[in-house]
Amino acid sequence: MIETTWSEAIKRKYPEPVVLVVSCDREGRPDVMPAGWSMVTSGIPPMLAVSIGHRRYTHKLIEETGEFVLVFPSKGMEGLINYTGSCSGRDVDKFSEYGIETLKSKYVRPPLIKDAVACFECKVRGKLVTGDHTVFAGEVVASYVSEKYRDRLYNFGNNRFRTIPGE
Numbered sequence: 001m002i003e004t005t006w007s008e009a010i011k012r013k014y015p016e017p018v019v020l021v022v023s024c025d026r027e028g029r030p031d032v033m034p035a036g037w038s039m040v041t042s043g044i045p046p047m048l049a050v051s052i053g054h055r056r057y058t059h060k061l062i063e064e065t066g067e068f069v070l071v072f073p074s075k076g077m078e079g080l081i082n083y084t085g086s087c088s089g090r091d092v093d094k095f096s097e098y099g100i101e102t103l104k105s106k107y108v109r110p111p112l113i114k115d116a117v118a119c120f121e122c123k124v125r126g127k128l129v130t131g132d133h134t135v136f137a138g139e140v141v142a143s144y145v146s147e148k149y150r151d152r153l154y155n156f157g158n159n160r161f162r163t164i165p166g167e
């Protein structure tokens with residue numbers, strides 16, 4: 001082992017799975033952003049957590065509504081990840097600008113994303129401020145998978161996205 005800087009050592013985490021986090025304002029207008037920092041945090045009940053920067057519009061919306069949809073993006077969504085990660089829902093309606101197709105959720109207001117590998121409707125049950133981000137832990141109240149897309153996208157570093165095809 002050789003000691004190095006945090007920023008050098010943490011590069012070894014790649015490939016990193018990418019998720020999309022869909023949230024809504026109080027009027028039901030949706031926003032979406034990619035996130036690399038997500039995890040499963042409980043089996044019973046099923047829970048998923050995402051770490052969201054305090055300055056993100058998504059942060060404000062999840063704080064306000066206590067709901068989000070976590071999405072595993074499929075092959076072909078590389079451009080969508082780059083677009084939704086490079087602008088803010090504060091300034092632009094990402095869904096209409098990019099033509100993102102949605103499906104209605106059952107128990108939460110943020111919509112599902114059509115043609116994703118999987119979607120999870122989540123209700124926030126806990127949160128933890130960690131430095132400049134907040135970890136929102138959501139109970140999964142509904143889960144979906146695509147009949148068509150199976151392999152999710154990973155970030156291989158420097159926003160190079162590819163799938164790791166299954167068997």
Ligand SMILES: Cc1cc2nc3c(=O)[nH]c(=O)nc-3n(C[C@H](O)[C@H](O)[C@H](O)COP(=O)(O)O)c2cc1C
Pocket residue numbers: 018031032033034035036037038051052053054055056057058059081082084085086087088089090133155159
């Ligand atoms: C591949 C990728 C992963 C990202 N991961 C995170 C993350 O885990 N947490 C976070 O707060 N921002 C993350 N970002 C940055 C946000 O997606 C970005 O700031 C976005 O524009 C915020 O949109 P919003 O203001 O509409 O919420 C990531 C961006 C990219 C491209």
